[in-house]
Amino acid sequence: MIREQFRIATQNLRANRTRTLLTTLGIVIGVASITLVLALGEGVRQAVGQQVDRLSGNVIVVKPGNKEAKSLGAFSPYNTAMTTTLTERDYRTVSSIENIKEVAPVMMLSGSVRDDAGRYDDVSIIATTESLVRALNLTVRSGQFIDNQTDRDTVVLGQQLAINLFGTDEAMGQSLLVKGRPHTVIGVVKNTRTPINLSGIDLDHAAYVSLDSGKSFNQGIAQIQQLTVQVSDVSKLSATAKNIDQALLKNHAGEQDYAVLAGYEVANYSNDFFSSLVLVTAIVSAITLIVSGIGVMNIMLVGVTERTREIGIRKALGATDGHIMGQFLVEALIMCIIGGVIGIMIAYLLAFVIASQLYFQPTVSWQIITTGFGLALAVGVIFGLYPALKAARKDPIDALRQYQ
Amino acid sequence: MTKKKTTAPPPLPVIELADLTKLYGHDDTIIHALDGINLSIEEGEFVAIMGPSGCGKTTLLNILGLLDTPSSGQYALAGRPVAEISHRTRARIRAEQIGFIFQSFNLLPRMNVIDNVALPLSYKRGFRHKVLSRASKMLRTFELQEREYYMPSQLSGGQLQRVAIARALVNGPSIILADEPTGNLDSKSSELIMNELREIHRAGNTILMVTHNPDLTTYATRILHMKDGRIARDTKTKKTRKPRGKKRSLGSHLKKMIKEDS
Secondary structure, three states, rough: HHHHHHHHHHHHHHOOOOHHHHHHHHHHHHHHHHHHHHHHHHHHHHHHHHHHHHHOOOOEEEOOOOOOOOOOOOOOOOOOOOOOOOOOHHHHHHOOOOOOEEEEEHHHHHHHHEEEOOOOEEEEEEEOOOOHHOOOOOOOEEEOOOOOOOOOEEEEEEHHHHHHHHHHOOOOEEEEEOEEEEEEEEEEEEOOOOOOOOOOOOOOEEEEEEEEHHHHHHOOOEOOEEEEEOOHHHHHHHHHHHHHHHHHHHOOOOOOOOEEOHHHOOOOOHHHHHHHHHHHHHHHHHHHHHHHHHHHHHHHHHHHOOOOOHHHHHHOOOHHHHHHHHHHHHHHHHHHHHHHHHHHHHHHHHHHHHHHHOOOOOOOOOHHHHHHHHHHHHHHHHHHHHHHHHHHHOOHHHHHOOOO | OHHHHHOOOOOOOEEEEEEEEEOOOOOOHEEEEEEEEEEEEEEOOEOOOOOOOOOOOOHHHHOOOOOOOOEEEEEEEOEHOOOOHHHHHHHHHHHOOOEEEEOOOOOOOOOOOOHHHHHHHOOOOOOOHHHHHHHHHHHHOOOHHHHHHHHHHOOHHHHHHHHHHHHHHHOOOEEEEEEEOOOHHHHHHHHHHHHHHHHHOOOOOOOEEOOHHHHHHHOOOOEEEOOOOOOOOEEOOOOOOOOOOOOOOOHHHHHHHHHHHH
């Protein structure tokens, strides 16, 4: 029976080719957008997760703000205007705790970098120590990174930034103005190609200065956005995190205005911003899908009206209400299934194109494909059911009388 | 139903109507389309139903064909009150036991001839190639085998009605309900169609045919004249044919279907 209904449905869909095509296109767009958002969103999540993996999970991150307070945008990586609650004292406290190999402070300053010729770029200025190289797995391409011995007036550039400014990544010895003060380039850091990472900073576009230099830009006060901590013994990771938490609580007079994140918590935490973004975009895409579902319903209702007489004839010849319902439902489902499959394919095509520009991999997973396909199917059932029921309930007498 | 029926005494009353009414409209605009019809039709009868427009002929036919339900009164099909039969079984009876022939042919315009003929078969389980070969065989008896893959729009009126009759007969129904089958045809095609119907009748089928044309009543064994929703005159013109042995009677078939249903 289902095969027969399939045959009837395809026959009807083929008879109204343009209509079928346009309705299916709606589903394609709906499914494609939602799959795209999920694939890219999940890709971002995994990109950060992989960085934590690379550090073999021995990383603890201390960030300002309460762990529980998760408002959209509060932890936007580029929100440098936010006042941080972490101080240099906290940095020293954490450094002195047992089982800690290294602590890399990150003080972010917004501002511009300018060379003598007036070439100019907006960058993230990161005031930090040498530990950052190991904490974030950076590779120094030429020259050296900031360390204890380096002068206050030296700067290290991200590779992309160097290219933007000087047209080449061989920028050693060049001088430029960082926030109006002259600095000499002493090193270039190789591109990480991970604009999305656990520190939430575009490292390829950053200028690194020493913490002292950073303080001098800020009336001598270190405003630390993040402490990236590496532990010596990974097995004591959570215990160490607890020690840090307690030590900082003392520093902050009992006020929990910072968050200590250990191992995979880091990934989740950094993802909050992206997760919210993905959620909002997914909702918008869901609306697209609902609209295309309404399109399906609309076309099916037109079909039912047009084929009232056919319904009457079929009923007179022995079709049950169920047969008629099945026929129309299968028709809606075929459009949605085909639309779903094409939509998923287009979504992945787009996802790989977009992701290749952003240096991360979109996620290809069964969950996402099933979600996309399942949504298409659900749209077919939900929006196909009412027209199908309407068709099934047609009185054969009225149906036969139409246009007679 | 009494025990006596198991001894199969022909002829059996296939259709029995008791005080059947059908009302249309509401309140002060109620129309009595059927107004107390009492009728008993036996297996093998060829009944012509005549009467002016609006006298309830088509309504009666629709109710007999299980497409419509009466407002009051009883309709028993092969001794079984129709009101007791489930929706599903009714649809099955329509598919397997009743053949409809309409004045306007009612072929599906987007399907070719053979698919149209196979339509009643498609609502039963069965392999498609078997269904098609049966439809093809039926078309051959109506000398339409060369038109199998034509679309309805490519056929003449007489051919269309022959396709429609082939469709009505493809399931081997025992009751044929024809609503002015020659109403849209010229006299030559009419005669052809009526000869077909006579053949079908001779094969043991019960036929009820609505017509305006008094000439056609010569084919019938019984003529009903209707007026204002009632039967004004009921004349038997010929002896009812005894159904041939090889055809299973509607009664036994129906009982089997109802048993399967419940």
